[in-house]
Amino acid sequence: VHGIIEKFFDPSSVAIIGASRNPEKIGHMILKNLLEAGYKGKVFPVNPESPRILGIQTFRSVEAIPSSVDLAVVAIPSKIVPSVMEECAKKGIEAVIIVSGGFHEVDHGRRLDKAVLEIARKAKIRVIGPNCQGVNNPHSGLCATFAGFSRLRGHMAIITQSGSVGGAIQCWAERDGIGISKCVNLGNKIDVDEVDILRFLKNDTDTKVIGIYIEGLANGRAFMEAAAEVSKAKPIVVLKSGVTRAGSKATLSHTGSLTGRSEIFDAALKQADVIKANSLEEFYDIMKAFESLPLPEGPGVLIIESSGGVGALAADTCEKSGLRLPEPHKHAKNRLREVLSEFCTFSNPFDLTTESLNPEHFGLVIEENKDNDKINAFITIFGDPIVGAAEVIKRISTETDKPIVVTYLGGGDVEMIERDKMRAVGISVFPTPERAVVALQALVKYSESLRQSDTFWGTRRLLGNRSIDRMQWKRNFC
Amino acid sequence: VHGIIEKFFDPSSVAIIGASRNPEKIGHMILKNLLEAGYKGKVFPVNPESPRILGIQTFRSVEAIPSSVDLAVVAIPSKIVPSVMEECAKKGIEAVIIVSGGFHEVDHGRRLDKAVLEIARKAKIRVIGPNCQGVNNPHSGLCATFAGFSRLRGHMAIITQSGSVGGAIQCWAERDGIGISKCVNLGNKIDVDEVDILRFLKNDTDTKVIGIYIEGLANGRAFMEAAAEVSKAKPIVVLKSGVTRAGSKATLSHTGSLTGRSEIFDAALKQADVIKANSLEEFYDIMKAFESLPLPEGPGVLIIESSGGVGALAADTCEKSGLRLPEPHKHAKNRLREVLSEFCTFSNPFDLTTESLNPEHFGLVIEENKDNDKINAFITIFGDPIVGAAEVIKRISTETDKPIVVTYLGGGDVEMIERDKMRAVGISVFPTPERAVVALQALVKYSESLRQSDTFWGTRRLLGNRSIDRMQWKRNFC
DSSP states (O other): OHHHHHHHHSOSEEEEETOOSOTTSHHHHHHHHHHHTTOOSEEEEEOSSOSEETTEEOBSSSTTOSSOOSEEEEOSOGGGHHHHHHHHHHHTOOEEEEOOOOSTTSGGGHHHHHHHHHHHHHHTOEEEOSSOOEEEETTTTEEEESSSOOOOEEEEEEEESOHHHHHHHHHHHHHTTOOEEEEEEOTTOSSOOHHHHHHHHHTOTTOSEEEEEESOOSOHHHHHHHHHHHTTTSOEEEEEOOOSHHHHHHHHHHHOOOOOOHHHHHHHHHHTTOEEESSHHHHHHHHHHHHHSOOOSSSBEEEEESSHHHHHHHHHHHHHHTOBOOOOOHHHHHHHHHHSOTTSBOSSSEEOTGGGOOHHHHHHHHHHHTTOTTOOEEEEEEOSOOTTHHHHHHHHHTTOSSOEEEEEOSOHHHHHHHHHHHHHTTOOEESSHHHHHHHHHHHHHHHHHHHHTTOHHHHHHHHOOHHHHHHHHHHHHO | OHHHHHHHHSOSEEEEETOOSOTTSHHHHHHHHHHHTTOOSEEEEEOSSOSEETTEEOBSSSTTOSSOOSEEEEOSOGGGHHHHHHHHHHHTOOEEEEOOOOSTTSGGGHHHHHHHHHHHHHHTOEEEOSSOOEEEETTTTEEEESSSOOOOEEEEEEEESOHHHHHHHHHHHHHTTOOEEEEEEOTTOSSOOHHHHHHHHHTOTTOSEEEEEESOOSOHHHHHHHHHHHTTTSOEEEEEOOOSHHHHHHHHHHHOOOOOOHHHHHHHHHHTTOEEESSHHHHHHHHHHHHHSOOOSSSBEEEEESSHHHHHHHHHHHHHHTOBOOOOOHHHHHHHHHHSOTTSBOSSSEEOTGGGOOHHHHHHHHHHHTTOTTOOEEEEEEOSOOTTHHHHHHHHHTTOSSOEEEEEOSOHHHHHHHHHHHHHTTOOEESSHHHHHHHHHHHHHHHHHHHHTTOHHHHHHHHOOHHHHHHHHHHHHO
16 A cells, blocks of 8 residues: 555656646646656646647647556546546556545535545545645655645655645745655545555655644544554644634535544544644644754753743743753852853843853853753743854754754844754754744653653654754755 | 933933943943934943044043933943932933843842932932843834844834843834834833833824733732723733743842732733733734734624635634634625635635635625624635735725734745735734734724723724825835
8 A cells, every 4th residue: 555655755657637738727837836846757747738838748638648657636627537537547547636626525526526436446546635735745856736835855744634734834844944755735535544644654764753734534543543653653743623613614614524522632642642733833833843853851941041031931831831940950050150140040041141142151051951860951042133043052952962942033134144044054943932832842742752652762763863864864855 | 200201212312321342242232223223312422431432422421421411321330330320310311221230130239229219219310220121212213222123113112021022022023014113121120110101102102002021010000000091092912921930930030020920910901901912922913913903893703715724723713712703694605606616615714715716806705795794804814825915905905994814824935925015015914824813802802892991983093094004104204
């Protein structure tokens, strides 16, 4: 089975059925994206009327394609999808993405669902969709999608029932210089669902963390079983909509999903060691943290900042999230008192104040506390325009296995420059102290669950030290 | 008293005591910022050693300044602040900002507090600080602060006990093209506090919304009384830290603030019709919404989107926030069915789907529903790269008094361009559906409280129609 699922992400050849000359048509956009993303396999646009589209030869039908086809992407009116499925079956195509809408999310579409599924089962075709935006895999250049995608190769995989959720995450990941490993939009999920993709991603070496946006699950038990298995190898983050009456009405009309009771869902996620995100932004932040940071070995955090206000906000969020703020050791404080201004707060949060507005001082505080067993992670908050922050964090990250979560805010142009510098070497920057803490808390929770199941060290090795790792990735792939 | 408070924001002359030639010194940064921000009044740097700093003449002492001084900004070691206060008293200066730290936030500083306050009381000097970043008023060019400020003239005022909180809000407001009306960092608040500033801002015509970051209040009752009075004229948003044990320990060492019990504080805020923000980002989002949107007359919201996933997330957040999602009228749906694709969801959320991916369709849906009494606001979510969104929102905003909250995400470069276009005409864009809903909910709550106190129409007029209003401001000031 994996063999076929892999064809959705790394096919040798792709047919775009419904490729169009009209730039406003989805069949045009998909072809264009595929070509521009640098896909190396063979591309066969299928269109009965135009002999060439975007400079390449088209074919009148699937049958007319002269060689074998690994993947078909279908962007034609729903009514004629069944007959095209028959052609795909004849051609021996095993993987089909149906982008077209107009299936069971609308009243008269249920009949079409059934017809498509029947053909697929008979011919052993696996189907993604219908009513979906397709698949994007920057690592193979397979950008078989029509909107909001990233070409940047990264390590977060996104499984989504919503095009805009996938698009938003990819946009943010691109702006943050993080990129993605895969994005697959499942749409109405008449065949391929989260379970298939999860099991595939478990062994995908490009993927370090998996984010899933869910509207509804046809088989909750199968999902939870797969999630419990995969989460032992890689962290899984879930964002679920339809958790209220209004939201579930919306998902019903969007992808025809029945959402179920959210308390039961939440409890099952917890059982499977899956991390639940409470908003779209949190969903992204948590993935970003997993992508870029080593796992902490416990809940102890030292907050280091240059302005007490953001430190207090971070401390509040830590306590609400169940993170601990241990005091630095006396000897560490004493050594720091010799170097830093007397106006600093030698506690937790550790406030450098404007009197010690020097990025090296953040590094010093980490150095003096990195061997404290009760401190498992650092949150550094640059709350002013502090020049040189990137250099210090880059250096100090190589000196400890403990995660150093960076927040930068209120720094104007300096902030932008430092943030870019950090991104370039694989250091993720969070925009507020609260968002940094919530992301770190997910890491703490996940690492706790791994330690309980004895897979901590294996997975930790896999996730690795982020800064070295990301640079290596960049060398290999970008 | 107002006369003196005004001198902190719009003085005719400023003395910078502790002005320095060393670019790393705070006394240098303040002078530089003041000059670069285009302050039109007289500037007197005070420094006993350097005859000129940044091209302007310095004075050996406050006494040596040849004319009267409205405001003194003090950036010298705390130990010599009392003697400088004596000089200010002799010179007849009525307003002093003490930037220097090293007062009651550190052990041995309490004595200094007392000394400074005694001199101030005797000489009728009002003091902001100590241990603060100063004041910024882009409308007068008075940028008497050393870090993270905006020069963009806007209508949100910030009162803060933290430099980085004020800096972060100003940075975001600048990036969003919104700007601020005033930012004042109160630091340790030995004299001037939130009450003084609130009463001043009540009548400040540049200010439409007031945001306050609080660590602790010496006189909670006086604050709540002032807030209750001012909130009838202008919305007040409060972000409070120190709400947990860890956070309150942090605020104690930051500004020496005792935080008090948060449930009592929350109840009092509610009584005073003050909006409470739950995070730094929410604090900003809510101010941004007040700054740029008319007040809704009720809790009914129509969500319009191009991708069901973000619609479902918005619907969930609406229900959690107590907002209502009324169905569009049958006749409105029928008229829209004539124009839009059959695959659209003619409900609430109103899903245009990718079949109707045309910005004009967002406008059409608003037009057909704008006279529905149960719909008091619109949330439009552009969840794909939709070209022309700005034009449509700009036009439709002039056709209704109901707020149209815009979210744009997952749109890559197109999103950036459209967002800039909207910002240029005073339309605020929110980055996620959840953040848009939470901001709108604050508007609904505030407008409810105004209606109960019969001041709704007066304040609504004051807040005005945002897009016209902001453009007018830009013409007048920028």
